[in-house]
Amino acid sequence: MLQIEHPVTIVGDIHGQLDALIRYFDAVGYPPKVQFLFLGDYVDRGAKSLEVSLLLFCYKIKYPHIIHLLRGNHECMKMNRLYGFHEEMMRKRGSAMWRRYQNVFNELPLCARVGQRILCMHGGISQNCTSWESFRALTKPKTPKTCDEGLPVDLMWADPTQDKCNAFAINTQRSISVVFGEQALTDFMKKLGLSLIVRAHEVSQDGFNFMFGQKIVTVFSAPYYCGNDTNCGAIMHVSPSYEISFTVLRPRMIPTPENAEIVKQMENNYQAMMALSPDPNRGRHLQPASIPPPPPPMPVEK
Template sequence: MFSSKHVKPKELVKDVMKRLEKNGASETTLHESEIIEICYRSREQLMCDESVLDLQVPITVVGDVHGQFQDLMGVFELNGHPSKKKYLFLGDYVDRGQYSIATIVLLLCYKLLYPKNVYLLRGNHETRLINRVYGFYDECTKQYSTKLWMLFQTVFDCLPLCARISERIFCMHGGISPEIKRWETLKKLRRPTEIPDFGVLCDLVWADPSKNVYGFSENPRGVSCIFGENAVYEFCQNMKIDMVVRAHQVVQDGYEFFANRRLITIFSAPFYCGRFNNAAAMMSVDDDMRCQFYIRRPKDHAWSKKIPKSSMRALNEFSDLTIAETVSVKYFIKDLAEENVRKGKNNPS
């Protein structure tokens, strides 16, 4: 039986990472003792980050992954390994997909080995009530134990809730909250914590934009709120930012604009649940604050084919990475300044 007692923690993490990268999720055996060690180390590492991450460009933003291990590997194959590129993940690493354990374990390995290049936010599926129902609990208990599932929840409780990129782009999994008027509100958030049924923490992982509402209203999901375009404009003005980036919803092209491009939804799990013929997207922000959206589309119904066991071999099932659209954040800064002038207000600092 495998034992990690005599293996140095960093060497153990490297070994797990290399096995997953080389063999893929379906052909890699992870011992429970290895996962436990990674979870304990990850809690410590995650708590070294602030609840509101202050990140700098260049950086690549990735949306929902949902246990689609092969597609996660595709991100790194096409955009660069975390040892060389900086990534911000917006949450929802588990549930729905077939390989939730391998997906979250690999991301935690990257966080441990490259803590300044990999940042993980919390999604609504990184909560007990949700991943108890939508697949992660069953995967943990069938392959390992209920105790391991419970240990993962303590790791999720340590995940940061939001991030700010170069003081101009605000990122979270879900959406904005009527209770957030200034940065001090967010900086008061404490971890580890469970997600409550209402309030700022709940909204950050659950809220959705809607064209059919002015301000904030009840969410049809039955939790948190929905918010309109005017709420996004007001939020950007109050927080002195130019763009909100979130995930949480399937969008056909992998990314979608809202509120005159002030809010962007990014979804990075293609062919979601095997039912949606959606593309995957990621957003790269360069040193000049230009945002480029990279998408991967299926070719000729390739999504309907059985994906090979090797995640690397699966890449030939997809179209090449393409630059779908380039948007400069400087445009938003200029636009916001002009808008404030029209309203007779001071330009944002």
């Protein structure tokens, strides 16, 4: 687990969208001006996974204390072999380089704590975690088998659910890991003294989505995901005083007779959101709001 101090800007799924990554840097600043925490899923789906990951790796080497990279489920071999990265690497660099990338992905951490009150990961929480000691004892999974079991699989794959589920349940939609309800999240946060969970992993129409009384937020940074969605992308800012704000990117698409209805829907979705930026290509900033103080710790059973 990484320990990161704030201020920090948190980035969700990028999925090979180099243009979106550059737009975020243009909007809020480039390293080392801004400290960034990336929540994983740099590769697959988009056309420039190699360029995105290579740029982030270069920044990590040049500014190791400014750029922080977590591992998402697509930084596992079984995923990026199937969803675009392997095919892209075979065209651009070959299988040997693709395998070297897997070695790098195996070394990425799975979660990060921002200050003392915010916990970040790609997927979600786990019933395999009962204390901070569980995180301190966590080892990086380096085989397909260890990626799919225990605490690592939940940190990369788990989802919150609004269904009638207060605890943990099998994640039937993904056929891996778990879903968790509000009570499970509340108990988890009380045990660890947390105020907010930040995760990625799921598309959000506005680029971000709060759940369970703002105890957890999903940040998804790839606008116009897979070329067939009208979602915005967003990144999240944590100020020195734990104020939370967002920069949102609208999806870019050139209108044609064939896609006119899609472009119109994208524009309607964007105009429905508040606080539009005068420069829509650079994103917009939502006014900050302070996160609540952490809940009192749960009593320790003797």
